[in-house]
Amino acid sequence: MLRVRIDLHRCIGAASCMFIAPTAFDWRKGLWGKAEVIDPATVEEDLLREAALACPTQAIILEETEDPGPWAADRTRG
Numbered sequence: 001m002l003r004v005r006i007d008l009h010r011c012i013g014a015a016s017c018m019f020i021a022p023t024a025f026d027w028r029k030g031l032w033g034k035a036e037v038i039d040p041a042t043v044e045e046d047l048l049r050e051a052a053l054a055c056p057t058q059a060i061i062l063e064e065t066e067d068p069g070p071w072a073a074d075r076t077r078g
Helices: 016-020 045-054
Strands: 002-006 025-027 035-037 060-064
Antiparallel strands (some): 002 060, 025 035
16 A cells, blocks of 8 residues: 655645646645645556656655555454
8 A cells, every 4th residue: 555645845836746646636725836645546556656756856755554454443342
């Protein structure tokens, strides 16, 4: 599973991520010229990787995570 986030200090609003994966990224509300992750599940992981590589300031951070499965949501069960 791939976790995606944007380093707002690095983002310059080049919008290459939005061009490559328009359903995964959009303009951040309230911050002019900054991108935000809106729904990364709408595109394939390869497209997210392409968007990250296309970012001129490397503001898109991808992190590999393990899918904890549905049972991880309820940690109160013994």
